[in-house]
Amino acid sequence: MSLATALKTGDLAQLPSRRDEDWRWTDLRGLIRAIPSASGPLTPTPGGPFAALGGEEIVFANGLSGGREGALFTAEGDATLRLRFCSDARGTRHASTMVINAPGGERLTLLESYEGRGDYLADVDLSIEVESGSHVTRIVLVDEPAESVLVSTSHVRLQPGASFDQIVLSSGGRRQRIETRVAHPGQGASVRLDSVYILADQRHADLTTVVTHAGRDGTTSQLTKGVVRDQARGVFQGRIVVEKGADGTEARMGHHALILSDRAEVDAKPELLIFADDVQCAHGNTIGALDEAAIFYARQRGMPESVARAMLTEAFVGEVVDRIEHEGARDIARAWVSAQLGTAK
Amino acid sequence: MGPRDSREDDGEFGIIRVKSMLSITNLHATVGEKQILNGLTLEVPAGEVHAIMGPNGAGKSTLSYVLTGRPGYTVTEGSATLNGEDLLALEANERAAKGVFLSFQYPLEIPGVPALTFIRTALNAQRKARGEAEIAAPAFLKKARETAAALKIDFEMLKRALNVGFSGGEKKRMEIFQMAMLEPRFLILDETDSGLDIDALRIVSEGVNAMRSPDRGMLVITHYQRLLDYIKPDRVHVLSAGRIVASGGPELALQLEAEGYDKYAQVAA
Numbered sequence: 001m002s003l004a005t006a007l008k009t010g011d012l013a014q015l016p017s018r019r020d021e022d023w024r025w026t027d028l029r030g031l032i033r034a035i036p037s038a039s040g041p042l043t044p045t046p047g048g049p050f051a052a053l054g055g056e057e058i059v060f061a062n063g064l065s066g067g068r069e070g071a072l073f074t075a076e077g078d079a080t081l082r083l084r085f086c087s088d089a090r091g092t093r094h095a096s097t098m099v100i101n102a103p104g105g106e107r108l109t110l111l112e113s114y115e116g117r118g119d120y121l122a123d124v125d126l127s128i129e130v131e132s133g134s135h136v137t138r139i140v141l142v143d144e145p146a147e148s149v150l151v152s153t154s155h156v157r158l159q160p161g162a163s164f165d166q167i168v169l170s171s172g173g174r175r176q177r178i179e180t181r182v183a184h185p186g187q188g189a190s191v192r193l194d195s196v197y198i199l200a201d202q203r204h205a206d207l208t209t210v211v212t213h214a215g216r217d218g219t220t221s222q223l224t225k226g227v228v229r230d231q232a233r234g235v236f237q238g239r240i241v242v243e244k245g246a247d248g249t250e251a252r253m254g255h256h257a258l259i260l261s262d263r264a265e266v267d268a269k270p271e272l273l274i275f276a277d278d279v280q281c282a283h284g285n286t287i288g289a290l291d292e293a294a295i296f297y298a299r300q301r302g303m304p305e306s307v308a309r310a311m312l313t314e315a316f317v318g319e320v321v322d323r324i325e326h327e328g329a330r331d332i333a334r335a336w337v338s339a340q341l342g343t344a345k
Numbered sequence: 346m347g348p349r350d351s352r353e354d355d356g357e358f359g360i361i362r363v364k365s366m367l368s369i370t371n372l373h374a375t376v377g378e379k380q381i382l383n384g385l386t387l388e389v390p391a392g393e394v395h396a397i398m399g400p401n402g403a404g405k406s407t408l409s410y411v412l413t414g415r416p417g418y419t420v421t422e423g424s425a426t427l428n429g430e431d432l433l434a435l436e437a438n439e440r441a442a443k444g445v446f447l448s449f450q451y452p453l454e455i456p457g458v459p460a461l462t463f464i465r466t467a468l469n470a471q472r473k474a475r476g477e478a479e480i481a482a483p484a485f486l487k488k489a490r491e492t493a494a495a496l497k498i499d500f501e502m503l504k505r506a507l508n509v510g511f512s513g514g515e516k517k518r519m520e521i522f523q524m525a526m527l528e529p530r531f532l533i534l535d536e537t538d539s540g541l542d543i544d545a546l547r548i549v550s551e552g553v554n555a556m557r558s559p560d561r562g563m564l565v566i567t568h569y570q571r572l573l574d575y576i577k578p579d580r581v582h583v584l585s586a587g588r589i590v591a592s593g594g595p596e597l598a599l600q601l602e603a604e605g606y607d608k609y610a611q612v613a614a
Binding site: 291 | 464
């Protein structure tokens, strides 16, 4: 049951609905009344948010890359790939598949962007294989239009000794699900899954992750920060499964959201499913407002209230952005966050 | 005595009338339901340091919060002016731009905001409110380095998030650092000595004393007399149950240290 299946078969019953536990806050069945026709071709605008960082580029325009719905990339040496999902469509749908391999000992910086205009249904299915000794950094910037529906699902499989660092930054859409599922072998492999969501108006974003530790001595670190205002809706679902035998696992998950208006909402479901005996796992989840005492402190120093709030909100989100090790991507992420908060006031 | 330009010499009767910088008249204020200030009257001329001493619960911090415009504190009667201008009609940040600075008893930690960024944002906000140009980066950094050196603050600490992980003494020195950088006209020090050892007390006091000038006024709020050995006041007032119950010269502080606050608690009740 998935958007991808529904689009392929035309069967609306395949759409996930709020009755499915994993989709309770991201209902597609109630929203989508008919499967629209396929999107037409699109010549994408050159560039994208990561253009300045160079590397190779693969562009999906309305679901097609080089006329095909699927593409494959294998990293060699120290590689940078700008993977762009460009959409410009009205009342139609498209879907794409991408497979990425990082063979042993390679480094890959994956700069992934979702750039859209109009209103459409889009589905992206991504597989990432990270072999032993490889390091993949994935930075995802989701900048979709208010009326779009996007489901992007990534399946990441790591081998022992591999490392995978990810951050997703999203401003949401009509309904949006960015899901990452990681098969974690333990055995010295390390995973970081961070995210930032900044939502205004009636936008929705669902950041869902599932990490399954199958072997011992693996680490997972997750930090998500969200800011919602107006009537926006943020969803965080973070599940970490530590299977029997995966002793020595260290997993930490943090989700913290700021709600800036009465009608905005955040739903969070952190889950730790632990079946091993000797692990260190922790999760923290806070949803609230800015510290009023800190606002007064800043105002007493001369800052007007709006300036104080903007400074504190940017600092709140900044903690996640500061974890991006790639300097160029970090600067782009920071600028994007400032732009989102600027319009979000 | 004092600078001539802040006093009017009414020669005919030999009276010297002092024009106050901070003038508080019959101030009543509540925090939620509770009445804390009960008719507080106080005059602080420019160029002078006035100490406010009193037992816990007397209203010392409430006074500082009411003067600086903290939400949750309501003035129910009375007035407070700064250089003749109604202070209570202004927002907290507007009062800061007019030159009011509060050294907090419990300085806040601001995660994610480097101290230098915080102060520069504040300084530029004040300058903008006053119609002045923003401070240029080189000038700001130069001033920051000089001020940090004078207060024995490691400059590298200023690149870290403001007050995060700082000891109590370091936070109080950061308050004085901010004060020196913002160059306020009227300083309120709220129990600046609490949590300080002798060395920190000396450094903080030197920083405060370096700010003394004929056109600056200071209100030093303290429970203990010790701070006043380092920051010598011109006048000492006793605050009890929300009003000033006694005023005198510096010797009043020594008397309080010897005798305690009991007799003033009874006067106020």
